Amino acid sequence: MPAITIQSLELTDEQKEVLAETFTSKFSELTKVPQDRIYVFFDGYPLDSCAKGGMIFSKNPPPIIGKFNPPKK
Numbered sequence: 699m700p701a702i703t704i705q706s707l708e709l710t711d712e713q714k715e716v717l718a719e720t721f722t723s724k725f726s727e728l729t730k731v732p733q734d735r736i737y738v739f740f741d742g743y744p745l746d747s748c749a750k751g752g753m754i755f756s757k758n759p760p761p762i763i764g765k766f767n768p769p770k771k
Contacts, residue, residue: 708742
């Protein structure tokens, strides 16, 4: 039972689905392990639990689109 762990800021369900499909497919292709035997685990971190350059992300969100930083309308 191979396991892939993804540690990231919080992701949307849609992002998790794409990542799970992509990582599972590529891992299976490279290792010949059947896809139904590969597990993907997500460790999500809220913005107030992460920092970069000494600045907490909740005060200065990274400039990427996701659950934690939705697109501007």
